[in-house]
Amino acid sequence: MPSHVKLDPADIRIGRCVAERRIQQGRTQAQLGTAIGVTFQQVQKYERGLNRIAASTLERIAAYLDCPVANLFGESEPNSNTASARAILKEWEKLRPDQAEAILRVARLLNAG
Incomplete structure (x- = not known):
């Protein structure tokens, strides 16, 4: 990635949320990649905020990780139920x-x- 390209803080935050949720569930980047139709290298880029995650891909990630899409934006669930x-x-x-x-x-x- 060229040094003049600035990473978007939102992409970094979403990537971290995806990584945290994936790790909580004991799933690998390769497993997530297979489930959503991308390589584990692409998952790495998503999780580091290097690549933006398309809305359709974010929906597939949320479905695989069994959480609302909002959780992947760093928004907590309204309650534990x-x-x-x-x-x-x-x-x-x-x-x-x-x-x-x-x-x-x-x-x-x-x-x-």
Whole structure:
């Protein structure tokens, strides 16, 4: 990289967040690269902030690392239950309308008490 090219702080921050999340999950750069369709060398460049990550690639990274895209921008999850909430929403989408309404009534009763 030419010495006159200045790295963007946002690219560096996002790259660090990707690396931290990947390491937390015990995954290698090669595994991430294979999952998103790039080489491990490209993952290295992303993680160091040398190359910008396209939005579509960032979505694939977030899906592979099982986190919201916002987490890769350094934004923390609103609360520790976010992963649970995402899992519940996945299951919620499979329910029939009458089942969803029944569960909603139960949740409201639990929160009222």
